Amino acid sequence: MSNASVETRPNSQLAAPDPQQPEPGAPENWRRFFSFSTDHKVIGIQYIVTAFVFFLFGGLLAMVMRGELITPDADLVDRTVYNGLFTMHGTIMLFMWTFPMLNGLANYLVPLMIGARDMAFPRLNAIAFWLVPIFGVILTASFFVPGGPSQSGWWAYPPVSLQNPTGNLINGQSLWLVAVALSGVSSIMGAVNIVTTIFRMRAPGMGWFKMPAFVWTVFSAQIIQLIGLPALTAGAVMLLLDLTTGTSFFDPVKGGDPVLYQHFFWFYSHPAVYVIVLPIFGVFSEIFPVYARKPLFGYKVVVVSSLLITVLSLVVWVHHMFASGTPGWMRMLFMFSTMAISIPTGIKVFAWVATVWGGKLRLTSAMLFGLGGLSTFLFAGITGIMLSSAPFDIHVNNTYFVVGHFHYVINGAVVMGFYAAIYHWFPKMTGRMYYEGLGKLHFALTFIGINLIFLPMHPLGLMGMPRRVASYDPEFAFWNVIASLGGFLLGVSTLPFILNMLSSWTRGEQAGDNPWRAIGLEWLVSSPPPHENFEEIPIIVSPPYGYGSDEPLVSNNPKGTFEESAASTQIANLAGEAN
Amino acid sequence: MATNDQRTTDLNKVLNRRRIINLTGLAIANLLISLWMGQQAYSWLPPQASAESILIDKLFSFMTAVGTFIFNGVVGTLLYSVLFQRAAKYDPSDGPPIEGNVKLEIIWTGIPILLILWIGTVSYQTYDQMGILGSMTQKTMETVETVPAEPTQKVATSVEESATSAPIEVHSRQWAWEFRYPKEGVSSTELHLPVNQRAKFKLTSEDVIHGFFVPAFRVKQDIIPGKEIDFSFTPIREGRYRLRDSLYSGTYFAANQTDVVVESEAAYQKWLQTAAKTTPTAAANVAQTEFAQAEKTSVSLGWATVKPAPAPIVNYSNQPNTSQPTPQFEEEPHE
Amino acid sequence: MSSVNVNVKPDPTLNSQAAHSHEEEDHRMFGFIVFLLSESVIFFSFFVGYIVYKTNATDWLPAGFEGLEIKEPLINTVVLVSSSFVIYFAERFLHKENLWGFRLFWLLTMAMGSFFLYGQAVEWMGLPFGFKDGVFGGTFYLLTGFHGLHVLTGVLLQGLMLGRSFLPNNYEEGEFGVEATSLFWHFVDVIWIVLFLLIYVWR
DSSP states (O other), X not given: XXXXXXXXXXXXXXXXXXXXXXXXXXXXGGGGGGSOOOOHHHHHHHHHHHHHHHHHHHHHHHHHHHHXXXXXXXXXXXHHHHHHHHHHHHHIIIIIIIHHHHHHHHHHXXXXXXXXXXXXXXXXXXXXXXXXXXXXXXXXXXXXSTTOBOOSTTTTOTTGGGOOTTOOSSOHHHHHHHHHHHHHHHHHHHHHHHHHHHHHOOOTTOOGGGSOHHHHHHHHHHHHHHXXXXXXXXXXXXXXXXXXXXOOSSOGGGTOOHHHHHHXXXXXXXXXXXXXXXXXXXXXXXXXXXXXXXXXXXXXXXXXXXXXXXXXXXXXXXXXXXXXXXXXXXXXXXXXXXHHTHHHHHXXXXXXXXXXXXXXXXXXXXXXHHHHHHHHHHHHHHHHXXXXXXXXXXXXXXXXXXXXXXXXXXXXXXXXXXXXXHHHHXXXXXXXXXXXXXXXXXHHHHHHHHHHHHTTHHHHHHHTOBTTOSSOOGGGHHHHHHHHHHHHHHHHHHHHHHHHHHHHHHHOOBOOSOTTOOOSGXXXXXXXXXXXXXXXXXXXXXXXXOTTSOOOSBSSOTTOOHHHHTTSHHHHHHHTOOO | OHHHHHHHHHHHHHHHHHHHHHHHHHHHHHHHHHHHHHHHGGGGSOOOOBHHHHHHHHHHHHHHHHHHHHHHHHHHHHHHHHHHOBOOTTOOOOOOOOXXXXXXXXXXXXXXXXXXXXXXXXHHHHHHHHHHTTOSOOEEEEEOSSOOOXXXXXXXXXXXXXXXXXXXXXXXXXXEEEEEETTTTEEESSEEEETXXXXXXXXXXXXXXXXXXXXXXXXXXXXXXXXXXXXXXXXXXXXXXXXXXXSOOSTTGGGOEEEEEEEOHHHHHHHHHHHHHSOOEEOOOHHHHHHHHHHHHOOOOOOOOOOOOOOOEESBOOOSOSSSOOOOGGGGGGO | OHHHHHXXXXXXXHHHHHHHHHHHHHHHHHHHHHHHHHHHHHHHHHHXXXXXXXXXXXXXXOTTOOOXXXXXXXXXXXXXXXXXXXXXXXXXXXXTTOXXXXXXXXXXXXXXXXXXXXXXXXXXXXXXXXXXXXXXXXXXXXXXXXXXXXXXHHHHHHHHHHHHTTSTTTTTTOSHHHHHHHHHHXXXXXXXXXXXXXXXXXX
16 A cells, blocks of 8 residues: 555656646645635535635534433523524535535535546535625524524524514524525525536446446435525525515414425425435445445345435425324325435435445445434434324424434434545545544544433433523433533544644655555546546446456546556456555 | 353353243243233323323333333343452453344344334324224414404304314413313313213413323323314213423413313213302402412512413303312512 | 556546546436426426315405416417427427528527516506415415426526527537527426416316
């Protein structure tokens, strides 16, 4: 491995004579991350870093909330402040963290994985990214307007969201709606771009069933964005008109229908969970084969199940409204459709287990986070099936059981999956290795923290503690104290990660092209990849995940360097004999 | 690769019988653990105070058992891999290149489908049984002409509606619960119900969506403003339970709670008669108290809030929640 | 080794950049169609909202209002729908490289679009109810307004394309702008037909 890195060094420096892009990832060239770059790799990292900053912000809000909830009384912060906190926590975590973070991963990886030089529309890509800090600022600014930020929860259900106690035109709620609408615009731009890229820019030989699973999942997720987001936008526009101009779409006093808003909202916001989790499924599918040294088990079924999830996710939204007074037939219909979604999901879970089974496991930080994320996701999936059962859901709907369930998905599976992805592709993105010890410490803290904070939420919900409460009955105190401690631990767990990333990026060991001996187009180019990714567009001749077989992935040399083309890195790596 | 395959098949032959025995043993152990978890599930829930709760708890216990079985199976397999299938320190070789197994894939598509059908059917049956009990809301979707403003008038008109057991009117608002017994002309901030009788309700909201939720009864219904919603369940256990607002309704949402008292028919009638004779007074209300206090101190770090509706004027009001102590206002300025 | 690299390097980079911009050209239409499909979901959501309101509302029309006049909107509809054919002929002329024919028919489309907008404005002025008058007022102005915004966008895009047709060598890199504007115009037309049926025809 060290051999390889010594060899690749001079090449990668020579590969980019352009002074503007001497060596992507080099610390001395950090300024481009603050520029209007159209390079998908720069934009990818811009997305990820911006999103992570907001993740820390949203996490800080959550820790204040856990501080409030460590005692039954509303004593740490005012009730209105608490309500603002959970509203902004949810909004930031979804619209400022998970969506941009996943767009970042997709941006960075998709063109590399499909053998393209960039996204289909590089400028649109950059605009979509720069909208993120803009609506981030709008959202953050709402903390400072009179009356504070939105206090209606991230669902912004009318009539609560229409009450506007300050009476100002510019209030927390209207800023919230503007920010969410802009986020929608940015996401649609991203979705159009990614879908076009995947459809039209795959390298020669890369048929649909030669695409890496991550690309498949990103594709499936972005289709949901295209279909679902406009519905949310429609609802948000109507809500904004109600709030600012006094129309009566959702205002029951004037004959409006507040439940219709719930339909608009959940038609998008439930599939949105799949927008978030599908790419993480992709990450799992990429990571397990590498560190188990086995092909992805049942590749075709796994990738097709992503599309199945896309289709099903569009017909399950009413399960959020089982207690909203939906008619009985609707409850039963959506109960079955919701349960049906666990079938393609189950196929994936079993396939990952089979991929890992009998392999030669290497428990790197990425693999640990992948396995940890898989087990928390499994737990969330089981509580998810429980929630889909309408009679039971009527009891736990809007309680902490639901909060626990979706945090197991979002923080358990998605955030852990994100960490897995970062550890796995960090050497590719920066050309440096991270510190394994810190990574493992990070994993231990995160895994314990997540279970400590979110597991107690399940008994709390079963006992009947409603979500979004600033105060609660003393009978709930025990589990809340544990959850709060877990929350603080989870906050602490980000420190080794940040330390690891910063120090590794500046002075980590040189990584070489393919430190994990992984199979995939992104591992055939230097780390970090040159500006245009591939000197020569690769010609794909094998399906992905050919671990254990000797078939080469490509028939040419995408690095375009002669001395390495014949027998060295990529072919050797495929055979698994790099050392 | 050929050697790899060879080795695997050989191993399979040798270990086949032992493996089947082992697997069966593990499956039985898992089954026992799962059944035990299913029994434990009952203890995670509040007391079973309604006929509905028995059905729902049974369903939850069943789902817990199934869920535990799957969770143990999958995580157990993963843990085995993690513990015993690690690559040796300097072993760069790959695992067996198994790309799939159609038989296995059909099995693990089929089993979830069957499981889902099973859970779905059990859920449906539970729902159906609850439907026979009449618990699931038969919604009258007709829009109420005006949002109820004049409470006394409403009580007067609805007396004629039914002679026998008029539904109890539940009026929710920001942030108080008010219960009106139209036949008896009683209003209260505490819900009293006779045990073992079908309790019927008409749910209305004066401002935003609230949620009627009594964990001990396992029932929950959102109350949509501008609509009148029929709701019913059967309490079967005497005692005092919490009634909570379950759908976020604004600033004092968390304090919008009260008690439900399930008592014998005699005690219930006595309570009604005593209450009917009491002159209506303004009930104690957490939202009101806190709001007034916050206005007085004016050191509030909080943000703007909707003003709480005036406390309901009722014949009977419970003490300010004992389990919901009023905050220590003296301490707030310090923070 | 390094000399080989340096020699090889510049060529692929140049090629790839040329290929790059060309590729983007090809993808634009695909991306635009994807965008339009997504955009149609917004309209679809508004339509669903309208249907839900209309079927559930007790007092649907504002007090004292009998129903919408259908005659003028029908004329408007005919004009807008026939403009779809006109723009198609404009495109045909462009394909045959008959620039003046293109410009004439293109201008005619713009005129018809503007007529539609004018008719819409006249109708709005004459209505006895406003944006805030109940759910009917809200949905009526929301639907027609949101659609009108699209018509306006279409006309402005057409103006831009007309102006650009006078630039020399404008069509050397393909006719994406004209094709996309034309597609957008058809899209706006189809939406209007659904909208017209829902709002004016369905009683």
